[in-house]
Amino acid sequence: MTDPLAFLRKLFDRAVEVADPMRSLSAYLPAKPDGRVVVVGAGKASARMAEAVEAVWGPCEGLVITRYGYARPCQGIEIVEAAHPVPDGAGLDAAQRMMSLLGGLEEDDYVLALISGGASALLTLPALGLNLAQKQEVNSALLASGAPISEMNTVRKHLSGVKGGQLAAQAYPARMDVLMISDVPGDDPAMIGSGPTVGDHSNPAEAAHILARLGIVLPTGTELTTSTVLTPDDPRLSKTRNQICAAPSQSLQAAKDMAQDLGFTVTVLGDALEGEARDVARDHAALICAQQTRMKPGDAPHLFLSGGELTVTRRGDGCGGPNAEYLLALTLELDGRAGIYALACDTDGVDGAAEVAGAVSGPDTLKRAVAANLSARDALRDNDAHSFFEKTGQQVITGPTLTNVNDFRAVIVQPL
Known part of the structure; x- marks a missing residue:
C-alpha cells in the first residue's frame, strides 16, 4: 500500500457503490402489480431509487422529491428538487401535490413509496397552525443544537402534516409497499425521513420536552398539544409494508x-x-x-x-x-x-x-x-x-x- x-x-x-439504489433496490422490488400503480418518494436517494424502479417496471405514474442537484432522468415519474437541510417552498408545494395524488386512491390501487435520508426536510408539510417560515426556524435551531437524529425527528413528526405515518394514511385504502435506504443509527424505519409511512408511539409532550431541554422556543402562537402522528396499530397503516433495501x-x-x-x-x-x-x-x-x-x-x-x-x-x-x-x-x-x-x-x-x-x-x-x-x-x-x-x-x-x-x-x- x-x-x-x-x-x-x-x-x-x-x-457508496454498494448503497447505490441501482444495485441494491431491485432485489426488494416486487413484480409490478396490475391496475393503477403510483410511485411517490422523498430523500436524497429517492430520484435514483425512482430511476431504478423504472429500469425494471418501465414508465410509472408518480412524484418524488429530492435535493437540488440530485435529480435523475425518469420516464414517467415526476422528479422535483427542493432544499435540504432547511425546507423551502418547492418542497412544500410538492408535498401538497403528493398528498393530493394519494388522497384520490382506491382499494384496488397500489403505491410504491421510496424513502431515504433527507426526507425530513424535503417532504415538508407544516402541521395545522404552522407556516413554512416557522417550520424553517425550528428546523434550523434543531440542526444547530447538537441533538441526535432520533430527537430531531421526534420533534419534526409532531410539527408535520405528513410524517409519522401520515403519508401512508393518506393513501389508505390503497395497498402500499415502502422501500427505504437507512441513514439513521439502528435502522429504525420510524426514524428514516421522520417515518412518513411508519406509526410512532411518541406524543406531543415528549416533543415539547425535547425542545425545552434544547432551549428551543416554538414560534409565537404555536403549541405542541395535539398531534396527527399515527400509532403503529392505526388501521390506516394496516396495508403498508416497510422494508429497508440498503443500510450502513x-x-x-x-x-x-x-x-x-x-x-x-x-x-x-x-x-x-x-x-x-x-x-x-x-x-x-x-x-x-x-x-x-x-x-x-x-x-x-x-x-x-x-x-x-x-x-x-x-x-x-x-x-x-x-x-x-x-x-x-x-x-x-x-x-x-x-x-x-x-x-x-x-x-x-x-x-x-x-x-x-x-x-x-x-x-x-x-x-x-x-x-x-x-x-x-x-x-x-x-x-x-x-x-x-x-x-x-x-x-x-x-x-x-x-x-x-x-x-x-x-x-x-x-x-x-
Missing part, C-alpha cells in the same frame, strides 16, 4: 471485505455511532493510539471502520459538518503521530450544509496547516473544519452520490 489516503478513498467509494452495515461490510482481501486486520466500531463529533473523535484517538502501541514491526496494518450519525453543537460561525469536525478533532488529538491516516465522509456527498463529502488526514496535516498559516484549534473552536481542510488540500468532493447511508469513517493504523 503505497498511498494510504488513496486507499481510504477507494474504501469510501466502495461503501452493508457499506461497512463491503469496505471491511475489501481491506481484509488486502491483508488488513479490521475492527468495526459500529454502524450506529452517535454523539458530539469532537467527543467521539477523542475516544477514537485513544483507541487508535492504544492499538498502534500494541503493534510490532511487520504486523499487518489495522483498519478501524465506523458509521452512524454524529452531531455538532454550533458554537462558531465557520463552515463545517460532523464528518469534517470529527476528522479535525481526531487530527488534533493524534498530533502528527506517524503511521495513522484517516477519512471521514458522508455517503450522500454532503457533510452538513456544504457541498463537500468530508476530508482525509495524515501525519502531515498539521504541518500543512502551519505552512498555510492555519490554526487547527481555532478552526475547531469556530466549527470551521471545511475551510481548514480546503486550505490543507484534503477535502473529499464527490458531487451527488445519489444514495445516503450516512457517515463513513475509516482509519489506517500502521506499526511504528
Whole structure:
C-alpha cells in the first residue's frame, strides 16, 4: 500500500457503490402489480431509487422529491428538487401535490413509496397552525443544537402534516409497499425521513420536552398539544409494508471485505455511532493510539471502520459538518503521530450544509496547516473544519452520490 489516503478513498467509494439504489433496490422490488400503480418518494436517494424502479417496471405514474442537484432522468415519474437541510417552498408545494395524488386512491390501487435520508426536510408539510417560515426556524435551531437524529425527528413528526405515518394514511385504502435506504443509527424505519409511512408511539409532550431541554422556543402562537402522528396499530397503516433495501452495515461490510482481501486486520466500531463529533473523535484517538502501541514491526496494518450519525453543537460561525469536525478533532488529538491516516465522509456527498463529502488526514496535516498559516484549534473552536481542510488540500468532493447511508469513517493504523 503505497498511498494510504488513496486507499481510504477507494474504501469510501466502495461503501457508496454498494448503497447505490441501482444495485441494491431491485432485489426488494416486487413484480409490478396490475391496475393503477403510483410511485411517490422523498430523500436524497429517492430520484435514483425512482430511476431504478423504472429500469425494471418501465414508465410509472408518480412524484418524488429530492435535493437540488440530485435529480435523475425518469420516464414517467415526476422528479422535483427542493432544499435540504432547511425546507423551502418547492418542497412544500410538492408535498401538497403528493398528498393530493394519494388522497384520490382506491382499494384496488397500489403505491410504491421510496424513502431515504433527507426526507425530513424535503417532504415538508407544516402541521395545522404552522407556516413554512416557522417550520424553517425550528428546523434550523434543531440542526444547530447538537441533538441526535432520533430527537430531531421526534420533534419534526409532531410539527408535520405528513410524517409519522401520515403519508401512508393518506393513501389508505390503497395497498402500499415502502422501500427505504437507512441513514439513521439502528435502522429504525420510524426514524428514516421522520417515518412518513411508519406509526410512532411518541406524543406531543415528549416533543415539547425535547425542545425545552434544547432551549428551543416554538414560534409565537404555536403549541405542541395535539398531534396527527399515527400509532403503529392505526388501521390506516394496516396495508403498508416497510422494508429497508440498503443500510450502513452493508457499506461497512463491503469496505471491511475489501481491506481484509488486502491483508488488513479490521475492527468495526459500529454502524450506529452517535454523539458530539469532537467527543467521539477523542475516544477514537485513544483507541487508535492504544492499538498502534500494541503493534510490532511487520504486523499487518489495522483498519478501524465506523458509521452512524454524529452531531455538532454550533458554537462558531465557520463552515463545517460532523464528518469534517470529527476528522479535525481526531487530527488534533493524534498530533502528527506517524503511521495513522484517516477519512471521514458522508455517503450522500454532503457533510452538513456544504457541498463537500468530508476530508482525509495524515501525519502531515498539521504541518500543512502551519505552512498555510492555519490554526487547527481555532478552526475547531469556530466549527470551521471545511475551510481548514480546503486550505490543507484534503477535502473529499464527490458531487451527488445519489444514495445516503450516512457517515463513513475509516482509519489506517500502521506499526511504528
